[in-house]
Amino acid sequence: MSRPRPTAGTPRRVGVYGGTFNPVHLGHLVLAEEVRERLGLERVLFVPSNLPPHKWARLPSGAERLALVRLAIRGNPAFGAVDLEVRRQGPSYTVDTLRALARRQPVPTELVFLIGMDAFEEIATWHEAEHLATAAHFAVFPRVGHPLGDPRLHAPESWKLTGPRRLRGGLRAWRTSAGTLVWLVPTEQLSISASAIRARVARGASIRYLVPAAVERAILRGGLYRRGATNDRGIPPRDRKGA
Ligand code: ATP
Numbered sequence: 001m002s003r004p005r006p007t008a009g010t011p012r013r014v015g016v017y018g019g020t021f022n023p024v025h026l027g028h029l030v031l032a033e034e035v036r037e038r039l040g041l042e043r044v045l046f047v048p049s050n051l052p053p054h055k056w057a058r059l060p061s062g063a064e065r066l067a068l069v070r071l072a073i074r075g076n077p078a079f080g081a082v083d084l085e086v087r088r089q090g091p092s093y094t095v096d097t098l099r100a101l102a103r104r105q106p107v108p109t110e111l112v113f114l115i116g117m118d119a120f121e122e123i124a125t126w127h128e129a130e131h132l133a134t135a136a137h138f139a140v141f142p143r144v145g146h147p148l149g150d151p152r153l154h155a156p157e158s159w160k161l162t163g164p165r166r167l168r169g170g171l172r173a174w175r176t177s178a179g180t181l182v183w184l185v186p187t188e189q190l191s192i193s194a195s196a197i198r199a200r201v202a203r204g205a206s207i208r209y210l211v212p213a214a215v216e217r218a219i220l221r222g223g224l225y226r227r228g229a230t231n232d233r234g235i236p237p238r239d240r241k242g243a
Pocket of ligand 1: 028189191
């Protein structure tokens, strides 16, 4: 696998890919690899977010979802997994995660936050939205039903986006007043969703070829996503009121 090396004048750039990853699947991995390659990122860090415990299914804890991500990316030195948000318990704000990740980098690094167009359309409502542009660049990719569109329609006004600059490979880039960039990255999408995978496991259908083999084995061995199995605290649903 080719690993882009920074050339003189190009800063080290590291991607940050947040999500519930419940579970991580090939759609996530293909997307991360494509953005990494197209933007010349040195690495992509997967950051599973916390989720409230679920009532009836054997849903994995944050630590278990992180473990699945680790299995999924094993053997790819350009991918990493970060436990920041699952360790914090409770909700985490992206701006805080980006600041914490920036502090952790051993050498000067620019972070690039990977975000689907569906989420980018809501970006102005995020916590400290105006400061997000200071914390990272943004790589926006299309999602089903959310084609790439002018980011000025959604970004906070304080970002004062200027552009676009048209780049190779159909990329377009806008610049924020903080000097960071918002790239629109026209990626292909595998139509795989975590919710469809959970539904398949719950009804006993195969998830082979939708997730890496090691992830499939861990899900089946751990009895994750099985409908009617014990909940996060190990209590069978029939023993609980209102289950
Ligand atoms: P669900 O189906 O439960 O909504 P999801 O896979 O869409 O799950 P997340 O795990 O939170 O949800 O996704 C993490 C990130 O991956 C999000 O930015 C989402 O836009 C993106 N993503 C999800 N599925 C795909 C896919 N098939 N191809 C590319 N990106 C995806």
